[in-house]
Amino acid sequence: MSPDEAYQQIEKAVRAGRPAHGYLLVGGVRGMAGEVADRVLKLLFGDGDLRSHPDIHRLAPEMKSRIISIQAMRTRLIQPMDQTAFQGGWKAGVIYGADRLNTVSANAFLKTLEEPPPKTIFLLLTELPEQLLPTIVSRCQRIDLPDARSRGLEEPYRTTVLDILASDRLTGVTAVAGAAGRLNAVLETLKLKAEQLVDAELEQAEDGPGEETGKDARAGLVAARYKDFRTDFTATLTSWFRDLMALTAAPPSHSAYDDSDGGTPLVNEARRSQLESRASKLSLAMALRNLDAIEEFAASLERNIQELPLLLCLMDRLHFGVKEAR
Helix, strand or coil, X not given: CCXXXXXXXXXXXXXXXXXXXXXXXXXXXXXXXXXXXXXXXXXXXXXXXXXCCCCEEEECCCCCCCCECHHHHHHHHHHHHCCCCCCCCCEEEEEECHHHECHHHHXXXXXXXXXXXXXXXXXXXXXXXXXXXXXXXXXXXXXXXXXXXXXXXXXXXXXXXXXXXXXXXXXXXXXXXXXXXXXXXXXXXXHHHHHHHHHHHXXXXXXXXXXXXXXXXXXXXXXXXXXXXXXXXXXHHHHXXXXXXXXXXXXXXXXXXXXXXXXXXXXXXXXXXXHHHHHCCCCHHHHHHHHHHHHHHHHHHHCCCCHHHHHHXXXXXXXCCCCCCC
């Protein structure tokens, strides 16, 4: 949905007197999501300088900790939103980077979202909606904007995963099992990175030790961060096999695109020649079965099954196009 369409949808609801209590704007916090939020605030409060408007309460991750703490949630959002509007009209709560709510602050906000004061509206801005509590997402009207983050690993992890998938040695049981082990090593590295990032954030937090930084809360933060990395890992796998499927369905000689357009659009454009070679050795049925296998792999990960056995099973099912299809 474009920013204009998103704004018009909210504007129509506001003017009809039936807006949602919360809108989840999925997109760039400093990009399209921020643009839509600013337009909605102007709709509610006028065209003046809204940076210090008494009925607009803004919340963002702390500069050092990058976490929205329970203390900040209570003092900067929940308590002010529970008070009477200074100008007798709307009150708005805006959460920038809503995925940075920790377990305690998210649950505290959820209570307010479930039973909001009259004539209030909450705007939650995030590029990572899967990091939010499902109960918060379900109580908001979600709007996905064009600049929402495309999932996939950052470097150097992305290149490592693609190099494993691109290997010409994926031709036997031992080689495939070894590749599964190398992919698992990437996940283990990401798990360690998740722990390091969370510990660094907690050490830098300005609130000091408290209930939100206890052992259980830390474990929850690490699990959430690792889950995010794991989603990016699966998206990177999917991008490779979707490219293969696209090229299998529309090979270069039958592409609807002429040579000047570069052929079928690919996520991994830099590896086009290798992907085209692989796709030429696959049937469309094989390419589709690859995507089915990855979907099942992702679903099994959500059930907290150990990664290595799942990767071994996945790699055994995949068709890599390394040798001629029979």
